[in-house]
Amino acid sequence: MTAKPSILVARRLPDACEARLDADFAPRRLPGDGPHPMPALLAAAEGCSGMLVTLTERLDAATIATLPASLRIIATMSVGFDHIDVGAATARGLAVTNTPGVLTEATADLTLLLILGAARRATEAMALIREDRWGTWSPTGLLGVDLAGRRLGILGLGRIGAAVAKRARAFGLEIHYHNRRRASPEQEQGATYHDTLDRLLAVSDILALTAASTPETRNIIDHAALAKLPPGAILVNSARGDLVDDDAVIEALRTGRLFAAGLDVFRGEPALDPRYRRLPNVFALPHIGSATVETRTAMGMCAIDNLDAVLKRGTAPITPVT
Structure with missing residues (x-):
C-alpha cells in the first residue's frame, strides 16, 4: 500500500477538513491552535511533502530557503498570498496555491x-x-x-x-x-x-x-x-x-x-x-470576513484539493498563484 503523503498542518481547521486530512494524508500538527513559532513549524515540516498554512504563517525568502527538500507544495487557506514570497518558492520549484472564489x-x-x-x-x-x-x-x-x-x-x-x-x-x-x-x-x-x-x-x-x-x-x-x-x-x-x-x-x-x-x-x-x-x-471587527462555517470549510477543502492534486494524483494544482 502506498504511504499517505505527510502534510504539515499549521492551524486547526473546521472538523470536516480535519477528518479529510486524517483519512487521505498523514497530517502533522503542533499542540494547540497557534500561531506557532516558525522554528517549531520548520522542525515539524521535516520530511513533509506539503504544507497547509494560513495568513498567520509568514513565509519570507529566508524562511523558504530553510524548508525541507522533501517539500513540493505550499497550500494557503486564504485568497491573499502576500504572506508568502512566491518568487522564492517558485525558484525552489514549489507550487503555491490559494483559495480564490470560495470566500x-x-x-x-x-x-x-x-x-x-x-x-x-x-x-x-x-x-x-x-x-x-x-x-x-x-x-x-x-x-x-x-x-x-x-x-x-x-x-x-x-x-x-x-x-x-x-x-x-x-x-x-x-x-x-x-x-x-x-x-x-x-x-x-x-x-x-x-x-x-x-x-x-x-x-x-x-x-x-x-x-x-x-x-x-x-x-x-x-x-x-x-x-x-x-x-x-x-x-x-x-x-x-x-x-x-x-x-x-x-x-x-x-x-x-x-x-x-x-x-x-x-x-x-x-x-x-x-x-x-x-x-x-x-x-x-477582528478579521472575520470569511468566518462562516460554510466558507471556512470550503476554504480548507480547496486547500486540500490542491494538496491532493499535486501529491496524490500527480497533476497540476487547481488554484495556483504561480
Whole structure:
C-alpha cells in the first residue's frame, strides 16, 4: 500500500477538513491552535511533502530557503498570498496555491456590515447598551447617514468587489470603481469606471477597499488620497490592513475629514494600532470576513484539493498563484 503523503498542518481547521486530512494524508500538527513559532513549524515540516498554512504563517525568502527538500507544495487557506514570497518558492520549484472564489460571498456580506456599521454609528450605539448608558430616545441622538443615493467607490472590482457592488445596489448606492484595467460589462453591471484612483476618490462618498495587497497598493490610502475624498466620507477595508496608512486614517477620523471607518483588517494584526480602539467613529471587527462555517470549510477543502492534486494524483494544482 502506498504511504499517505505527510502534510504539515499549521492551524486547526473546521472538523470536516480535519477528518479529510486524517483519512487521505498523514497530517502533522503542533499542540494547540497557534500561531506557532516558525522554528517549531520548520522542525515539524521535516520530511513533509506539503504544507497547509494560513495568513498567520509568514513565509519570507529566508524562511523558504530553510524548508525541507522533501517539500513540493505550499497550500494557503486564504485568497491573499502576500504572506508568502512566491518568487522564492517558485525558484525552489514549489507550487503555491490559494483559495480564490470560495470566500467571495461571505466577505462581501461582511463588507456590507462594515458599511452599515460605520454609517449608522454602531460602535457608539452598542456602547450605550453594553455600558448601560442609554438614557432616552432622542430625535437628534446618534444620527448616522443614509446609504440610498450615495456613491460607493470600490477599489478593486474583482470577485469580492463585484459581489459587494451587487449587494450595495439593493441599498440604493451608486456604484463606481477603479481597477488597473476596466472590467467586462458582465462584471461591471452598470458601474462607472474611473481610469485613475484620483477620479474614483473624488466621487466616493463611501470608499470600499477590496484590492489585493501588492507593492503598488500598500499604503495607497494615505494623507493625499484621503484629502481627495468628499468631506465626511466613509472608509471601509475588508481587504488587507497594509492598504492604508494608519496615521493618515486616524487623523482623518479625529478631525472629521472621515465621518467613520469600518475596518475588518489591520496592519500588524492582531497587534493593531491601539488608537483605533479609542475612536468612537470606528466600527472594527477582528478579521472575520470569511468566518462562516460554510466558507471556512470550503476554504480548507480547496486547500486540500490542491494538496491532493499535486501529491496524490500527480497533476497540476487547481488554484495556483504561480
